[in-house]
Amino acid sequence: MSRVVNFNAGPATLPLAALEHTRDELLEFEGTGMSILEHSHRGSAYMRVHEECKVLLRELLAIPDTHEVIFMGGGASTQFALIPMNLANGGSADYVDTGTWSAGAMGEANIVAKARLAGSGKDGEKYVRVPKQADLDLDPNAAYVHITSNNTVMGSQYHDYPDTGSVPLIADMSSDILWRPTDISKFGLIYAGAQKNLGPAGVTVVIIRKDLAAKSPKSIPKIFRYSTMVDKDSMANTVPTFPVYMIRNVLQWVKAQGGAAAMETRNRAKAKMLYDVLDSSDFYKLTIEKDSRSVMNPVFNLATEALEKKLVADASAAGFVGIKGHRSVGGLRISMYNAMEPENVAKFCEFLTGWTKQNS
């Protein structure tokens, strides 16, 4: 077996221990005579996994009792639509535009409500920063304020979340949930497609304040209501059992590493290693302002597209895959979610330094 170093942005690398755990019990889950893949979502075997996954999320993120955890299908993109359907009630909601995904969320919201631009990192299409508090123009009557905490495509990240007063703050944390300890009480709703920092594709984790979940209007179909999902413990239809099981295995690994605080130390160390190399030479072009840089997805360019292509090819031949930037922006992107081992980032840094000597 030879596993490459996988810097893909999502679906992304998973902790080896979680994959091995899954492999070891794939054919028979805990003496039940069948795979977890084959169990009923309402049976006791799966229900134990479901509960354990929620308990681990609550514990690792210190989720307060004011908030519920639900698992939903449809990816983060479905939340772009469900959030305004459930919470804007045809009125106005504030959106901060920091790139591809936040613009996508805003576009969907504009179909069922009024998405008002409350701040932007756009500044001539460049998205080189996430706006600071003073740059925001918040409507005190907005239904909520929506941000994208980590901009997976642009390579920027909020390091301090905006203060939105009594207006609920909603964050798309698809690519950085659980990257560090987070004060969940500050948020009305957090959502994250699992395939970046939590597990495989196929399930989205939604953490929602109970009073907001209760607001789902009767004018939308039941299956689209947060209230239904909360009331039915995510079982309004067949919950994606295997993805939830995989998240549980990943969370067990996170816990064994020391939890969210340990993830932060590890993630900051990886980011420092790579940014130190990238900052050491003007061979690398970094456009994101330093205090908005993403710890999860550093993004950079080389002088020419041809050089970038060569780096992608040479890195792949050396066992480092997935470093090509998103097709919409080009360049290089090194995604380093929780599961990425620091020693693999160190190896990549060594490779990159040597490659640069040969190619500059």
Ligand SMILES: *Cc1c(COP(=O)(O)O)cnc(C)c1O
């Ligand atoms: C990947 C990503 C999405 C899209 O997720 P899907 O599950 O494919 O819908 C949305 N937001 C962010 C921040 C992402 O990184």
